Amino acid sequence: MTSIHIDHVAVVVEDIDSALGFWQQALGLECQGIKDIQEEEVQVAFLEVGESHIELVKPTTEDSGIAKYLAKRGAGMHHLCLRVNDIDAAIVQMQQADVEMINETPRVRDNGTRYAFVHPRSTGGVLVELYEKA
Template sequence: MVTKIDHIGIAVKNLDETLKFYEDVMGIKCTSKEEVEEQKVRVAFLPVGDSEVELLESTTEDGPVAKFIEKRGEGVQHIAFKVDNIEEAIKDLQEKGVRLIDEKPRYGAGGARIAFLHPKSTSGVLIEISERD
């Protein structure tokens, strides 16, 4: 089902300031930025090998990333695993009794189709499954 780690999502208060660290200090270049209105985030993509770091800044005070930062502070918000067929992956997870946040795929950054697994089923880790063309 899972083919690789697609990306690691990191919640940040200020996307542009955080990018300076990753680009200037770590030497990882941002390849693109976008806003995902549905998820209330601005996103920056930083490829590392065949995976990515995804920096997430909330565009509203009540967005999921803002709520995460309010509760836990900045840091790793989720880990995304690439799957070949998200519908099959969701069905398989449901059959295995995994609690899902998304029972149907939704639009994610970078043109991906995504679904989140509930942290109560994953030892406290927010896991995203992601299908990209």
């Protein structure tokens, strides 16, 4: 992994508009869009901050994993996404280091990007997403 940076920090919120009051209006970050992702049962807003993004995530159903997380833990940072050049190589590297993957093989989004989550047990408590741009 020669090049790696923070792609985004995902923040679970109760309400997108209310959170935008801070991240967009007060801080002045550019909101690059709000969209419903039906298959993940969330509404998401993307805000640009340097080479990274803040992703505000609001559950749109009551029984998704993210809805349960919000109910149990409250609003706040949910996961950290790191962009890597080659996700296949990254997963092999994780496994060789005895890091526990939630996804042993990459999952694929509609836009072709591939990603895999690392179990928080292996990272010091952080849900880490590894992500390769399509």
